[in-house]
């Protein structure tokens with residue numbers, strides 16, 4: 001009876017409702033609820049040398065292992081940081097705290113380096129093939145730098161087009177604007193039709 005009504009609901013409202021309904025049915029009967037990540041820290045922007053704390057709060061996860069894993073922004077180069085309340089990574093700048101009352105795993109990084117930037121993922125491993133995860137991005141501010149491969153000098157004949165290139169990096173991503181030396185006036189027509 002109850003199952004029938006939840007399936008009807010799910011066909012109306014989508015898969016989310018079905019998962020919720022099944023969780024609700026199994027939960028009280030077996031005394032076991034589906035582990036969830038109830039909170040994760042929002043994206044962080046920090047200066048080099050600063051400190052960051054990233055929190056991951058879990059529910060019904062006491063029977064499962066919880067990990068912090070770091071990956072670079074392009075998802076290559078994955079580093080395993082912690083399992084449960086112990087840190088795996090041997091780096092004195094990193095520490096991990098587990099708060100029993102809020103079931104929160106807090107990862108702290110001190111003296112932040114440029115290489116600490118990336119995606120920090122909190123994972124609850126349910127089985128070999130199944131895990132739930134949530135993630136927080138750590139961005140590290142870097143001063144803007146104009147790359148050496150930017151145009152340094154250019155010789156063109158009168159009437160010919162000239163192309164000057166400027167490559168810059170940094171975080172936040174720098175905005176590039178051009179101006180002429182001594183603020184001399186630039187031609188207003190940048191392109192011909």
Ligand SMILES: *[C@@H]1O[C@H](CO)[C@@H](O)[C@H](O)[C@H]1NC(C)=O
Pocket residue numbers: 147148149150167
């Ligand atoms: C110039 O150098 C930067 C790195 O400094 C690089 O990202 C960019 O692709 C280079 N551009 C060219 C055209 O070589």
